[in-house]
Amino acid sequence: MRRPEVRRLHAALAAMVTGAALVVALPLTQASAATGGVTGYATLNGGTTGGAGGQTVRASTGTAIHAALCGRASSSTPITIQVEGTITLGNTTKVSGSSCNTAADKIEIKEVSNVTIVGVGGGAVFDQIGIHLRSASNIIIQNVTVQNVKKSNGPTSNGGDAIGMESDVHNVWIDHNSLLASGGEDQGYDSLVDMKANTNYVTVSYNTFRNSGRGGLIGSSDSDLGNGPVTFHHNLYENIDSRTPLLRGATAHIYNNYYLHLNESGINPRAGGKARVDNNYFANSKDVLGTFYTDLMGSWQVNGNIFDNVTWSSPGTENHPAGPNPTSTTSISIPYSYQLDAASCVPSVVAGTAGANKGLRVSDGNCTPQTPSPTPTGGPTPTSGPGSPTPTSGPGSPTPTPTQGQPGGTNLSLGAGADGSSKASGTSYGNVVDGNMTTYWSPSGSTGTISVKWGSATTVSKINIREASGAVGNIRSWRVVNNDTGAVLASGGTAGVISFASTSLKKINFEITGASGAPRVAEFETYAS
Template identity: 70%
Template sequence: MRRPVARRLLAAMATMAVAGATGVVLTMPEASAAVTGSATGYATQNGGTTGGAGGQTVRATTGTAIHTALCTRASSSTPIIIEVEGTINHANTAKVSGSSCNTAAGVIELKQISNVTIVGVGSGAVFDQLGIHIRESSNIIIQNVTVKNVKKSGSPTSNGGDAIGMESDVRNVWVDHTTLEASGGESEGYDGLFDMKDNTQYVTLSYSTLRNSGRGGLVGSSETELSNGFITYHHNLYENIDSRAPLLRGGIAHMYNNYYVKLNESGINSRAGARAKVDNNYFKDSKDVLGTFYTDAAGYWQVSGNTFDNVTWSARGSENNPAGPDPTSNTTVSIPYAFTLDAASCVPSIVGQTAGAGKGLKVSDGSCTPQTPSPTPTTPTPTTPAPTTPTPDPTQPSGTNLSLGAGADGSSKADGSSYGNVRDGDLSTFWSPAGSTGSVSIKWGTATAVSKINIREASGSAGSIGSWRVLNGDTGAVLTSGSGAGAISFAKTSLKKVTFEITSSTGTPKVAEFETYAG
């Protein structure tokens, strides 16, 4: 097992100047950087990543204020854009409770939520020794922030030592123009800068700086935990990193136009069947920048257009398979999205001008010249609609959907689906059983009166649900049965859990929403 070279890291560390925080909540942005551009890479797939677009924009200068913004939404899926300015630290980050959030002290907790943007504005946003934890969540954007010196041991600790960590059924995250840095390796208390595990998919890291750490980041927590993948890394700077730039266990990753300098022990470590597409990157003053390292569980790569400048390669062994000194492809990877490559020769220059927080959110259009994208509108223009008399849809229940903000579980779930998707208000996400039959449930902390449910199938799966039963999840009693999706009525019942059980299907059933109503 290799160990981070702490002394080398500390010796190479650069001093970072950080703007001081005023602690004042501003009512209007002052010299702020609006959310700009659109998601790229794999974050554009699986329905895309828009964050809080179209939702309310609020300003936060403390971690507690970030949590409060999440907890005061109408539901856990209500879109919101949180503009952050100042220094977020342990002293100003407390747990906040509410039906639309699940937060914790000492960490920015994005847990069991969706449709959120966190963007640094004004004089900058610095998360000091405080990590960002994304768990059981989807459609998240983090842009123009610095996260530094997050520890898993010593004092204070946060987020398991990860600057940004994702785990447990995470989907569609775009992290852009961030600076993620540590001040040493594992022996100094630090872990990964950008980690993904336990079924995290469709993530893009772009125009970001990762530096001064023993571990850049991983995809998958073990050789048997292979549920992660579809990750894009482009136009990032990896500087003074010992290893994991990144470490891939299973899945597919696309690395293009990144600048890797001073990878001290190893770089892109493809293991356990992972497949990496590595295009037009620039590797400098580094060792073993691509291959399978520290295991005999082979991974694969497709290489094209890369520059290797003063890169050294170790000898091959039973647990060491470097791709060089003359890297060639040993697999092929098909990429489903459009992308434009900068020439590898200009990557140090273009990444130097664009990567990291506080760089003006500049990007490249493939011409090796920084561009400033047009701002993405963050606050809808208020309108007053003309009075109308709506015509009720007799096939749909009326009233409040009690599932929003409730919990969810079930009997099984297929890869790429999640129980929580049935109560997030988003028709583009869904739950599927692991086979042709299975059950999904909505649950509450206290007894809730329910007399109607509405089962909405995901696009492309209409008609796949055959027969079903609706059960009182508290007692197991059958409330009603039938076939096909849509609105379902039964005698009003007070319960803590209601279950929709699919007993037959054609094709693969996909339940986008399991809505519940009192009457």
């Protein structure tokens, strides 16, 4: 019999101000990075590329996400869906079509393949609505926040799971997301990530899991043993009661994760489940590894972990903690290459990389966060129509190489308005349109958006991003976006003069997606030709 899991989250939530705060959507990260950088088991079995090579569309409602899936030529036509804004049950409806199978009470990724869902712009928040994968393959979910999904005691969605996978799902990458609840099962919540009924070859990387009774499981019962393998790396688990994860019969490679305030138990291989646990950091937690709540044993291999203020319960019939001096009980061979950070730097590396709106930063394996260079999203551009998602790339839009020097013609930014996503203390949006190179705008973090806007449509085909003295070269990756439609006009690396197809618009955004130092834009010049 399974021992009841004690819930202490109400007390922990009250005590942990940082954990209780809802995730604030920060400025843009590059959507196209979803097509590269996957590691772990999701690289096997044919690999995981999501919607790479297909069209890219923008969605700001759950209905628009469903419409994008249903508007494809087939259920396997690659697609990248860039999401900005708050997705709720109220703006999510069922959409029908031959290439989809959607529902009104969840974001349904069902009986489809080759899909990327990625948060862009000001951020993507799935508020009280979960993401459900069923009979799906080659799926990427990246840079989104999913919060407060319930199965009871209020609006319900997806069985109470933030992200749930079941029934013949394979090759999935869950990356750079913020997943959180506000309590345990008795408050109506279930898991943050669940994998059931033949879910295979999954990587879960650079996510934050907070304030939940259950982190997640692999295998819904002791007879559901056909799941895995799964890789978990560089994730933060904070204020979680148990299941970080629970493994029934599955094999998991678990490395470079930061576990903070696990209240009852942590990594729980059982019923033949196996966990290779490398270079993780466990702090202020209880029973972080072992077989718990059953006499059906699992096993583990441990290497290089740090156990900081971890307490261990006494062994019993249904309680088999690995500590207080964890040693390996099995040996697990890992069939892919990977880079291990030292366990001692895991808290700082995870703090700088994990979660949504962190610039998709990753570790270089030497305890140093890095911002990946963006890769343009390829594929044809969809045609807009009533109810169609907004395309994000125009016909023939190239990826330009910025050039230096001053363009000819009239700088259309002089006399125009300006705004943006955030501004550092002492800087102003208007500084980028004042013609003065000694004043500048800087975002409050290392990434952000600065915009130029006009009262009527203005034709622009070239911009010049002029960095302030002392900050030249700090901008390392960017996108130029037509704010009116969401279309990506250009993307690249270092700033300078950027040309693109002539476009009529009222507002143009320069989105900094990566920087080597504090970005400082002195002037955002715009030109008709």
